[in-house]
Amino acid sequence: MSTAVIEPPPDPTVPLFLRRRPGSTLAGLVSRITGYQENGRRLAGSIEMASVTVPLVISFGAPFTIALGRRPLAGEDYASFTAGLYPGHVVIDSPGACACIQIDFSPLGAYRFFGLPMRELSSRMVNLDDLADTEVALLRRRLEDSEDWRERLDLAETFVTGRLQRGPVASPAVASAYRELAFCHGKIRIAKIAKRLDWSRKHLAQRFQDEIGLPPKQVARIFRFNRLLDLARHADAPDWAGLAAECGYADQAHLTREFAEFAGTSPARWQTTA
Numbered sequence: 001m002s003t004a005v006i007e008p009p010p011d012p013t014v015p016l017f018l019r020r021r022p023g024s025t026l027a028g029l030v031s032r033i034t035g036y037q038e039n040g041r042r043l044a045g046s047i048e049m050a051s052v053t054v055p056l057v058i059s060f061g062a063p064f065t066i067a068l069g070r071r072p073l074a075g076e077d078y079a080s081f082t083a084g085l086y087p088g089h090v091v092i093d094s095p096g097a098c099a100c101i102q103i104d105f106s107p108l109g110a111y112r113f114f115g116l117p118m119r120e121l122s123s124r125m126v127n128l129d130d131l132a133d134t135e136v137a138l139l140r141r142r143l144e145d146s147e148d149w150r151e152r153l154d155l156a157e158t159f160v161t162g163r164l165q166r167g168p169v170a171s172p173a174v175a176s177a178y179r180e181l182a183f184c185h186g187k188i189r190i191a192k193i194a195k196r197l198d199w200s201r202k203h204l205a206q207r208f209q210d211e212i213g214l215p216p217k218q219v220a221r222i223f224r225f226n227r228l229l230d231l232a233r234h235a236d237a238p239d240w241a242g243l244a245a246e247c248g249y250a251d252q253a254h255l256t257r258e259f260a261e262f263a264g265t266s267p268a269r270w271q272t273t274a
Contacts, residue, residue, distance in 0.1 A: 013041040020153050022160075029109030029164055033156050034102045035149045037061070043094040045071060049229070050089060050222050050262035052182075054110035054121070054213070056082045058128070058136075058156070060144040061099030066092050066125055069264075080128040080140055084110070084121030085213040087221060089264035101143055101156050107212040107219075108175055112167035113160065118213035135163065173197050174211045177204065181216060186223030187248040190216050224248055225262045228255070232267070233274060240267050 018035035031053065038061070057064075059079035065072040066081075069088040080100075083090075085107060111118050114131075128136055139159050143152050170178075177193050193216065194204045205215040212219060228247045232238040244255040259267050 013039050015039060015041065016149075018149050018153060020157065022157055025161055026109070026157075026164065028106060029112065030103060030105055030160060032104045033153055033160075034104070035100075035153055036102060037099040037149075038094060038096050040096045042096040043092055046092045046094075047264045048090040048092065049264075050087060050225055052085060052107060052219065052222055052226070054082065054084055054105040054107060054118075056103040056105065056110075056113075056136075057100050058102075058140050058143055059098065059100040060140075062095050062097040064092055064094050064098055066090060068123065068125070069261075078125055078127060081125055082110075082114070082121060082128065082131075083125050084118055084123065085219065085222070086123045087214060087218045088261055091264065101152055103156060103160055108170050108178060109164065110213075111170050111211050112164050115168050117210045119209040122209070122213035135159075170211045171207065173199070174207050177208070177216060178212055178219070181220050181223055184223075185227035185247070186220035186225075187227075188220070190220065221258065222262070225258055228259075232271070238267070238271060 016035070016037045016039065020033045022030045022033060043064075057078075057080060061079075063077040063079035065074075065076050066078050067073065067076050068086055068090055071091050072093055105113060107118060110121070114121065114133075128140070139155065142155055146152050146155065169175075177197065180188065180193055190204065191201060194201045197204065199207075205217075208214065208216045208219065224247050228243055228249075231243055231246065232240075235243075240255060241252045244250075244252045247255075249255040249258065256267060259265070259270070263270055
């Protein structure tokens with residue numbers, strides 16, 4: 001098993017995080033497994049920016065309140081859930097009593113784990129009960145029965161490793177196209193990828209939605225945005241016009257529009273809180 005990193009909260013109201021980077025057998029399929037427990041402090045308007053992560057959240061505490069692209073409303077509660085790729089930001093509230101294990105899949109890992117067309121999970125929140133997955137339901141009960149966080153992480157990693165070993169594998173062509181988008185940070189013409197595969201752009205889009213969850217153009221936008229964030233985080237004073245050109249945006253106005261959609265804020269406001 002890989003090592004769990006415990007981050008002790010600086011005060012008793014701060015949530016506890018236990019982060020585990022999975023072993024090499026899960027490389028490219030699972031990026032992280034996290035234990036999370038709130039200790040009374042509520043979340044209000046917490047934003048998750050667009051990413052190529054497909055989370056699986058297994059809860060044994062209070063539910064989160066979540067909405068895609070806007071503030072959540074009363075009743076939009078999710079305890080154990082998953083969510084496919086979404087080309088936008090997610091807004092999360094919590095009552096301060098949430099506790100869960102979160103497994104972060106790549107789209108290729110999620111396709112293998114769930115064994116479903118990923119278009120069925122994309123751009124939506126899906127309660128695990130709606131999937132009627134008896135294996136995941138059993139894992140949830142085992143996690144609930146344990147009170148030891150390291151044991152919970154072990155249980156989750158062992159379960160995911162075994163299930164991925166027997167799950168359906170994405171087609172070599174789609175996996176290759178996805179990895180090319182990742183390598184280029186989305187800065188490549190989709191027509192060029194389709195030509196390399198000897199596919200039409202329409203066929204590529206259909207296969208991508210089945211196995212990744214979104215069309216390749218949308219996935220490219222997310223990769224491009226995350227490249228922008230990475231560069232901006234490492235700059236003392238980001239030159240947004242220069243970053244727009246480097247990342248493949250038409251201009252700074254284009255970057256600003258994408259930022260609002262994917263981060264729920266402006267580059268300037270994000271800079272003050274990053």
